[in-house]
Amino acid sequence: MKSERALLEERIFEMKQSLYNYCFKNGDNIIMFNARTNALAKLSLNEYEQLKKCDLGTKSTITKELKEALVYGGYLLEDKTNELDIVKNNVLASRFSNNILNLTIAPTSNCNFRCPYCFEKDVLRPGKMTDSTVNDIYKFIEKEMSHLEAVNITWYGGEPLLEMETICTLSKRLIELCKLNNVRYFASIITNGYLLTKEVMVKLIDCKIKNIQITLDGPKSYHDNRRYLIGKKPTFDRILNNIKDFGDISSNCNFPFISVRMNVDKNNIDGVNELKRLMTDSPYNRYINFYIAAVYDKSDVYNTYTYTSKEFKEIESSLKSEKSNDYKQYYPEAMATHCVCDTLTGLVIDADGSLYKCWEEMGDLEYCIGNISDFKYCSMNHIYYDYMLYNPLENKKCKNCSVLPICMGGGCLHRILRDGYNPDCDYIRKNIQKNIEKSYILMNNI
Numbered sequence: 001m002k003s004e005r006a007l008l009e010e011r012i013f014e015m016k017q018s019l020y021n022y023c024f025k026n027g028d029n030i031i032m033f034n035a036r037t038n039a040l041a042k043l044s045l046n047e048y049e050q051l052k053k054c055d056l057g058t059k060s061t062i063t064k065e066l067k068e069a070l071v072y073g074g075y076l077l078e079d080k081t082n083e084l085d086i087v088k089n090n091v092l093a094s095r096f097s098n099n100i101l102n103l104t105i106a107p108t109s110n111c112n113f114r115c116p117y118c119f120e121k122d123v124l125r126p127g128k129m130t131d132s133t134v135n136d137i138y139k140f141i142e143k144e145m146s147h148l149e150a151v152n153i154t155w156y157g158g159e160p161l162l163e164m165e166t167i168c169t170l171s172k173r174l175i176e177l178c179k180l181n182n183v184r185y186f187a188s189i190i191t192n193g194y195l196l197t198k199e200v201m202v203k204l205i206d207c208k209i210k211n212i213q214i215t216l217d218g219p220k221s222y223h224d225n226r227r228y229l230i231g232k233k234p235t236f237d238r239i240l241n242n243i244k245d246f247g248d249i250s251s252n253c254n255f256p257f258i259s260v261r262m263n264v265d266k267n268n269i270d271g272v273n274e275l276k277r278l279m280t281d282s283p284y285n286r287y288i289n290f291y292i293a294a295v296y297d298k299s300d301v302y303n304t305y306t307y308t309s310k311e312f313k314e315i316e317s318s319l320k321s322e323k324s325n326d327y328k329q330y331y332p333e334a335m336a337t338h339c340v341c342d343t344l345t346g347l348v349i350d351a352d353g354s355l356y357k358c359w360e361e362m363g364d365l366e367y368c369i370g371n372i373s374d375f376k377y378c379s380m381n382h383i384y385y386d387y388m389l390y391n392p393l394e395n396k397k398c399k400n401c402s403v404l405p406i407c408m409g410g411g412c413l414h415r416i417l418r419d420g421y422n423p424d425c426d427y428i429r430k431n432i433q434k435n436i437e438k439s440y441i442l443m444n445n446i
Helices: 004-012 045-056 064-072 083-095 131-147 160-180 198-206 236-253 269-280 309-319 382-388 413-419 425-445
Strands: 015-017 021-026 029-034 040-044 076-078 100-105 150-155 184-191 209-215 257-264 288-294 346-349 354-356
Touching: 015 045, 021 425, 029 045, 029 425, 040 045, 040 425, 045 064, 064 076, 100 131, 131 160, 150 160, 160 184, 160 198, 198 209, 198 236, 209 236, 236 257, 257 269, 269 288, 269 309, 288 309, 309 425, 382 413
Parallel strands: 100 150, 100 346, 150 184, 184 209, 209 257, 257 288
Antiparallel strands: 015 076, 021 029, 029 040, 346 354
């Protein structure tokens, strides 16, 4: 009868390294990262040699403990396993899971701003969500309750704070519904911040909204030339005062933070550092999470004023604080779905009840997939299936790529499917090792 050691060695000869292993030397050790599992490990040179021998099918003196750790981290797997099948399984499991309902709701399609680069500027229209549509949303969520663990609501627009009464009414009904069914409730809001007074903030907190996103497009001189009221009236000073007011109440209400987003293009790039300093200096830094995002304009084919994805990623990387001990700002993360657009229970609901898979398509009836009043998952049009059945594993370049679990086809699906290009793909491949090394160094500084 074969000993346990002999049986273990036989299995070792049938093991192989993951397609998604990355390794680099650090002093007398080898640092290994796996893009599928997101595991990070430190091996001695001897342990690394044992791993390589397993992969080559040669006799190895690998210990049982080391082998189990490598298998657990995904660095080593059985030779007969098709690792692409694991990736595909993870994608399908995440995409078609129905335990979390993710709804983006626009209580109005109107806005008090007229930002020139806004993708919604051509579809903005007056009007608010009717009581009938509010009831239809409630009934839809009520029907889903039996299989839900959580409901995640994002209030959007237009400018959602124009219809604060609708937000409060539906929020309180949904909070009570979730409580009765032992379902967790999460909510956030994306607003231009102009109407975000102390009184409104208190109401939002009462509606269990845990994250507020506001956009400032640079310091005053930049922002007021880009994000203005109807009639081009300035907005920066009032928004900044609202942010200051939030600081006065945030410590007493257990509210995490406000996300301040700056939309960046070639016209306001010179204002980034000034706004960043303002948002990260005391007293703002205790309740502000500042970040930048690229302005996207599909009509700007030759990037006359917008940045290419590669250009923006380089700018974004240069703004990350080298002094920060937060390794997460660099650490690569595996993904199975991109956003609500390719998840079964992800929907965008316009003020009139029209449904979309992507909020950049809201108001454009060409991309409407139905209406909340009679919505059924089994009667979707081709837009729905374009998103839900998008499969990077069918693309030869993606299929053979070692960063596939992190990239999953190259970023925003709206831009991949509608514009025909992969915005983040090249940048991820080029910088993955550098970002792993930075993450490792920061981890060791904690």
